Amino acid sequence: MKETTNSPQENPEIEYNTLRIFEEGRNYKTTFTKKFQGRKAWARPNPEEIKTFIPGSVQKISVKAGQDVKAGDELIVFEAMKMHNIIRAPFAGKITGIPVKVGDRLPRGALMLTIKPAK
Amino acid sequence: MVNLGTKIKELKERQEKAILGGGEKAIAKQIAMGKLPVRDRINVLLDEGSFHEYDLFIAHDAREFGMDGKELPGDGVVIGTGTIHGRSVAIYAQDFTVAGGSLGSMHARKIVKMMDYALRMRIPLIGINDSGGARIQEGVNSLAGYGEIFFRNTLASGVIPQISVILGPCAGGAVYSPALTDYVFVVENISKMFITGPEVIKSVLGEEISMEELGGARVHSEITGNAHFYALTEQECFRQIKTLLSYIPWNNDKQSFLIIEEKQPQKKYNIEKIVPVDPTKPYDVRDIIRAVVDGSEFFEVQEKWAANIVTGYGRMGGRTVGFVANQPLVMAGVLDCDSSDKAARFIRFCDAFNIPIVTMEDMPGYLPGVDQEHAGVIRHGAKVLYAYSEATVPRITIILRKAYGGGYIAMNSRHLRADFVFAWPTAEIAVMGPEGAANIIFRKEITEAPDPEAMRKQKVQEYKDKFSNPYVAAAKGYIDSVIEPKDTRKFILHAIDVSKDKHVGRPGKKHGIPPF
Secondary structure, three states: OOOOOOOOOOOOOOOOEEEEOOOOOOEEEEOOOHHHHOOOOOOOOOOOEEEOOOOEEEEEEOOOOOOEEOOOOEEEEEEEOOEEEEEEOOOOEEEEEOOOOOOOEEOOOOEEEEEEEOO | OOOHHHHHHHHHHHHHHHHOOOOHHHHHHHHHOOOOOHHHHHHHHOOOOOOEEEOOOOOOOOOOOOOOOOOOHHHHEEEEEEEEOOEEEEEEEEOOOOHHHOEOHHHHHHHHHHHHHHHHHOOOEEEEEEEOOEOHHHOHHHHHHHHHHHHHHHHHOOOOOEEEEEEEEEEHHHHHHHHHOOEEEEEOOOOEEEOOOHHHHHHHHOOOOOHHHHHEHHHHHHHHOOOOEEEOOHHHHHHHHHHHHHHOOOOOOOOOOOOOOOOOOOOOOOHHHHOOOOOOOOOOHHHHHHHHOHHHOOEEEOOOOOOOEEEEEEEEOOEEEEEEEEOOOOHHHOEOHHHHHHHHHHHHHHHHOOOOEEEEEEEOOEOOOHHHHHOOHHHHHHHHHHHHHHOOOOEEEEEEEEEEHHHHHHOOOHHHOOOEEEEOOOOEEEOOOHHHHHHHHOHHHHHHOOOHHHHHHHHHHHHHHHHOOOHHHHHHOOOOEEOOHHHHHHHHHHHHHHOOOOOOOOOOOOOOOOOO
């Protein structure tokens, strides 16, 4: 009689990954989900960069590079979802760059303006 | 000779010792961090002198790892009952000075005692969380304690209001009790909530992040949506809890407090001057709510998270009303994954606790984008439809301006059984905005015209004249009245009055299956 084993076999057709939960802990042989593999590392947000929060287009630029602004001043009118959204200065400072122009269509998370806080 | 005096003296000595918790040094350390001592927290929150403490002399029962001889006063948690606004509440508060507020089996048993009591007496439950987590020396007994708490949170859900106050660390499995309760309060620099801490994240993924950036008060009130109210100090947090409890009823058989003294909205909120007729212009929809509620007092829930939809409480004619409103000021007022979750949950709370819902609608539709689609906006958006359709409390919708496409249906439309739908003359009820619609319907005419741009403009205008108004929907009876903005309060008050004994049937079932 041929001897059979009851211990489960790993499927040779599957590509396994290793997941470690604690530094000193065990390694787990496993497979990853697509979503986990495609994840982005967290990056500390830079308050000096003003980015789009929604896809849309630049309707109007109300400031110039080098200009000093107060908190709440209108910087850009950004058209998105049929609305003229007013982008305002989050704090008092100097505009250090405006890498966009009127009419630009921008995706979400695109850089619109940089501002350096006043001392 | 033994007499009553010596017996009382012994009791007092025992009480004093137990109340000292982890000792004066440990208490001073907490105070230095901006935290109040555990019983001060309770006394500030409850009506003065109303707190009655139970289980002060509980002793832990751990025997392993040198725990045998250790004394842990009250086992690290204070429980009792008292009143807020003169009505009874049950409360428990973890004491970080005793073994880091860690949860052992007797600690859990005390919490569970208050939970059972609150559910039996049909009074709100307030939990103040300040704990390092499971008491590792007690092993699975500690985990069993959490499980007993989570099970009771779920049983009590929708029967009594459950409030969680995060006044210290709340990490690992412990976070799931707050997550199962109705309202979570956090305080800047004091609240910390996460499943795995910065240390673990660094060792596994190599990502460096501080505790505050990972799970601080601001993160949970702006990014994750796990918290509902954010305060700068513990005192402010306690005031917020009292305000919330002035709006919501004590259990699901009761109505909210009725405030007899009728206050009119303040004159400075001129309802005719708030909404620009041009649908591309933003405004703050909260000013519309303030223009219709008693005394212009609006108490917002989850103010900073998913601010493209506004949720909160006001009173109309002295009765509590829950408001759900699209916010054109933020992200054009679109529905997306987060705002759908936020609205759906708020609607379900109102429905469970007999609070009528008023919906203010001005929204261009769902947010387009790969990230939204891949994040499951279909499933999240469906929660809004589910929550509204299921709700049997009085439901009133005011269409202020844009009501397009799926958003029109989702925002408490007649078709989901709204009791009353009113529209302002500025309302545009259509499948989509006129520009998009004209481009699709008249594509051929536009491209083949000698001057396509002129033809496009003409067709957009044609569509606007025909459909960008409330009268097509009014002709079908989908809206009950086209009303002048200044009559909005009058119509809502009357609608609430008419529907105060509303009674509707639903097919019998164990429970539905909402798109979780």
